[in-house]
Amino acid sequence: MRFAVNVSMLFVDLPMNRRPEAAKQAGFDAVEMWWPFTTPEPADAEVDALLSSIDDAGVELTGLNFDAGDMPAGDRGLVSLPDQQARFRANVPVAVDIAKRTGCRVINALYGNRQEDVAPWRQDECALANLAWAADAAHGVATVVLEPLNSYENPRYPVLHTTHGLDVIRQVQATGGTSIGLLYDAYHMQRMEGNLIDTISRHGAEFAHIQLADSPGRSTPGTGEIAFGRVLDALQDTGYSGMVGLEYRSTTPDPFGWLSPSARSGELDTRPSDLVTA
Numbered sequence: 001m002r003f004a005v006n007v008s009m010l011f012v013d014l015p016m017n018r019r020p021e022a023a024k025q026a027g028f029d030a031v032e033m034w035w036p037f038t039t040p041e042p043a044d045a046e047v048d049a050l051l052s053s054i055d056d057a058g059v060e061l062t063g064l065n066f067d068a069g070d071m072p073a074g075d076r077g078l079v080s081l082p083d084q085q086a087r088f089r090a091n092v093p094v095a096v097d098i099a100k101r102t103g104c105r106v107i108n109a110l111y112g113n114r115q116e117d118v119a120p121w122r123q124d125e126c127a128l129a130n131l132a133w134a135a136d137a138a139h140g141v142a143t144v145v146l147e148p149l150n151s152y153e154n155p156r157y158p159v160l161h162t163t164h165g166l167d168v169i170r171q172v173q174a175t176g177g178t179s180i181g182l183l184y185d186a187y188h189m190q191r192m193e194g195n196l197i198d199t200i201s202r203h204g205a206e207f208a209h210i211q212l213a214d215s216p217g218r219s220t221p222g223t224g225e226i227a228f229g230r231v232l233d234a235l236q237d238t239g240y241s242g243m244v245g246l247e248y249r250s251t252t253p254d255p256f257g258w259l260s261p262s263a264r265s266g267e268l269d270t271r272p273s274d275l276v277t278a
């Protein structure tokens with residue numbers, strides 16, 4: 001289990017290409033990010049500049065989102081939107097190429113909001129086809145992950161629970177898609193389900209990626225209601241050995257003060273709760 005700073009949520013006072021170095025200076029060797037470009041097919045020079053900033057900082061890119069539309073305007077992915085299928089499929093090879101060039105092993109495909117003028121079944125059919133297509137394109141490079149979100153902030157997003165996300169994944173797998181898994185975000189699932197440790201105990205072996213923020217404010221761990229030491233111990237008990245993305249808003253003077261310096265880089269060699277003050 002290792003930690004990666006989500007540089008789309010942290011160090012936001014800096015330009016994106018300076019954030020990997022900021023993460024390194026904070027003691028981390030890995031970063032993840034949402035789709036960092038304004039278009040699904042950015043110019044080669046834009047991609048090269050970003051990847052150079054990651055390489056120059058001496059950090060790994062361990063998580064990336066596919067193009068998810070206009071996130072500030074409320075978009076939450078393109079996967080289930082029939083009128084955006086061409087855009088999504090144009091973006092997939094670009095994201096997979098970035099993953100191949102960096103060694104990134106996880107690419108997040110946000111499901112997309114419900115559209116008033118499209119039948120839900122048609123959107124779900126579109127999503128299954130797109131997820132299978134993306135998983136096939138990423139095979140051998142990265143795992144495509146699907147993330148349930150919370151309905152309080154995302155009222156039109158339909159995948160809201162762990163079991164629903166796993167059901168979608170199993171449907172994709174039934175069509176032959178193997179490079180697909182669940183992104184379990186403790187913040188979103190605390191808001192929707194609670195009982196994080198019970199859910200992790202039952203389903204943690206099926207998680208492909210983990211993200212953390214405290215609830216209810218999507219804030220720095222230790223400022224809300226989640227006992228992160230116990231949550232991380234439960235993940236370790238399931239055998240989870242992947243990355244844990246720190247995807248929260250900085251709400252304290254030291255956004256990483258909850259995590260001991262020795263835990264910020266490298267594999268944990270002790271119980272996570274021994275390294276967590278939150």
